Amino acid sequence: xxxxxxxxxxxxxxxxxxxxxxxxxxxxxxxxxxxxxxxxxxxxxxxxxxxxxxxxxxxxxxxxxxxxxxxxxxxxxxxxxxxxxxxxxxxxxxxxxxxxxxxx
Numbered sequence: 001x002x003x004x005x006x007x008x009x010x011x012x013x014x015x016x017x018x019x020x021x022x023x024x025x026x027x028x029x030x031x032x033x034x035x036x037x038x039x040x041x042x043x044x045x046x047x048x049x050x051x052x053x054x055x056x057x058x059x060x061x062x063x064x065x066x067x068x069x070x071x072x073x074x075x076x077x078x079x080x081x082x083x084x085x086x087x088x089x090x091x092x093x094x095x096x097x098x099x100x101x102x103x104x
Contacts, residue, residue: 015093018067020058021051024084031056031079032102038077039100042070049103060100061093 022031032048035058044062051057058074060067075083 014064015061015095016064016067017046017059017061017091017093018071019089019091020071021087022056022058022083022085023054023087025082026056026079027054029082031082034077034079035074036100036102038073039070041073042066044070045097045100047097047101047103061095061097 027050032050035048039060042062043066044060046058046060048059049057060070062070071088075086
């Protein structure tokens with residue numbers, strides 16, 4: 001029996017977009033750089049950005065379970081104490097991202 005021959009198994013999933021607004025002492029503490037470092041362990045793409053009102057905006061797309069796990073990892077990474085509030089919004093993915101960036 002030859003391995004590697006025959007039809008390939010494809011797993012399909014619906015990509016989602018998760019937009020999160022973090023408030024608290026989230027600017028000037030390395031928040032965006034920590035998120036950028038954490039994203040390497042997940043199959044998600046998007047961006048993180050400081051907002052003029054002092055919040056941080058995170059937009060990530062991927063599989064729902066992967067996004068949920070990433071969100072938990074952000075909270076448990078040591079950033080938890082600087083986060084006072086977290087507003088999350090789910091929507092369909094737009095597939096516009098090819099990696100993960102820190103925006104200014």
